[in-house]
Amino acid sequence: MKNTTTSPWFARFPRLMGAFLQRDYLTQLSYRTAFALSFFGLFFRAFVFFFISRFIGDAADEGLAAYNADYFAFVLIGLALNPYFDVGLTAFARALRQAQTTGTLEAMMMTPTPVSYLVIGSAVWSYAFTTFQVFVYLLLGALLGVNFANANWVAAVVGLLLAIVAFASIGIMAASIIMVIKRGDPVTAVIANVSALVGGVYYPLETLPNWLQAVAQFVPLTHALRVLRLSLLNGATVSQLRNELLILLLFCLLLLPLALFSFRYAVDKARQDGSLAQY
Numbered sequence: 001m002k003n004t005t006t007s008p009w010f011a012r013f014p015r016l017m018g019a020f021l022q023r024d025y026l027t028q029l030s031y032r033t034a035f036a037l038s039f040f041g042l043f044f045r046a047f048v049f050f051f052i053s054r055f056i057g058d059a060a061d062e063g064l065a066a067y068n069a070d071y072f073a074f075v076l077i078g079l080a081l082n083p084y085f086d087v088g089l090t091a092f093a094r095a096l097r098q099a100q101t102t103g104t105l106e107a108m109m110m111t112p113t114p115v116s117y118l119v120i121g122s123a124v125w126s127y128a129f130t131t132f133q134v135f136v137y138l139l140l141g142a143l144l145g146v147n148f149a150n151a152n153w154v155a156a157v158v159g160l161l162l163a164i165v166a167f168a169s170i171g172i173m174a175a176s177i178i179m180v181i182k183r184g185d186p187v188t189a190v191i192a193n194v195s196a197l198v199g200g201v202y203y204p205l206e207t208l209p210n211w212l213q214a215v216a217q218f219v220p221l222t223h224a225l226r227v228l229r230l231s232l233l234n235g236a237t238v239s240q241l242r243n244e245l246l247i248l249l250l251f252c253l254l255l256l257p258l259a260l261f262s263f264r265y266a267v268d269k270a271r272q273d274g275s276l277a278q279y
Helices: 009-029 032-067 071-102 105-109 115-121 124-143 153-181 185-198 210-216 220-233 242-273
Strands: none
Touching: 009 032, 009 115, 009 124, 032 071, 032 124, 032 220, 071 124, 071 153, 071 185, 071 220, 153 185, 153 220, 153 242, 185 210, 220 242
16 A cells, blocks of 8 residues: 555645545535525625725725725625635634644644645635635626726736735634633634725725824735735736735745744644644
């Protein structure tokens, strides 16, 4: 029998991610009602903001001049990206908490699988499902009149990948806190609330007071939304978005090593304390 533990990482990684994806997909299928309701919520939110945009009419156009779009197109991009932010903040912590409560965390940590693989695998289904939701949002937007004819998809994908890494890094740090103190909800709640306030999901940053606009520059969601809106609605290129993309890259370079270090530290501390299985 072939020993898979000695296979090169690039051969083991796809198989392991596939195993995580299959496991979580089968788990979701056992909760079909909740699975279906998640799509109902998606359609509900899209149509709520569509009718709000019709009610607002041209009143919001002045604040959206930079995006060459109406309010619905503006907020649709926010609705589409925000699930990635939510998943980045919560998926790793939620998967870790579930593994603690079901008693599987200690068993996984005792395998020869690198911790980084376990961290990524724990959220692979959440990201796959969220990506599907984003496509549904964009399709709904197109059907409801949002014009993506001039969209620069390359710039959008580059910005999205950088945003996902930045968001996930924050989530991994939250999972590290759970590993040590067995609770991380207050941390993620504060980050989520601040980002929702200043990130620009539902309204332009120019609506905020100057001091909150300054705070917004330290939130990855702010720059990710600007990149996606300008690339998808205005057709901005990678070179035109280089400043925002460089800021997102800086977030990744700062947050990802810190996240992996904190998670490794949390795992080692939990092993020393014998508290991997405690919750």
